[in-house]
Amino acid sequence: DSGVTQTPKHLITATGQRVTLRCSPRSGDLSVYWYQQSLDQGLQFLIQYYNGEERAKGNILERFSAQQFPDLHSELNLSSLELGDSALYFCASSVGAAGDETQYFGPGTRLLVL
């Protein structure tokens, strides 16, 4: 158990819908990262927040957005869902934002878009 929690574990929804994935980092960690893992793409970095501010951005679609709240939990919002958005979404956290920062991953949310 990494100490990173994610909810929900599983999510089934229809195309065109919107969902919110939630992540709570390890106690004391200020950085949160979101990754998408699909069968054909591997783990892809989406976005990083540090202490409430966006720190780095990957190939995150415009239909996706994220934020980190004052209590440091983070939410990833996925809208206008398409079949291709079906994937495992992982959240990770680290103490700071750079340097020797090991990222610890949560258990993931499995999203299925039908």
Next chain:
Amino acid sequence: GQNIDQPTEMTATEGAIVQINCTYQTSGFNGLFWYQQHAGEAPTFLSYNVLDGLEEKGRFSSFLSRSKGYSYLLLKELQMKDSASYLCAVRATGGGNKLTFGTGTQLKVEL
């Protein structure tokens, strides 16, 4: 951009030693990580290298050569539970702390 290559699959025998290679191209190298991932589960951290040389941690060791853009993960005394995907990930300078992952090497340990 970054490019990371690792073999797709490997098979080894219980009790043996296996070496999983990773080659990378990146502008501004700032560290290489190895993670283990069992199917459907979270990646778990195994090792971190930022300087050349070998880092040893129990049955697992990781090596880095920055000039060659090369790393390997060495697993000794293989156990059945080591059957998993092994992910090589590179961090570049100027990108916060984001990691670029390889597609992973699926290791199967057989009796």
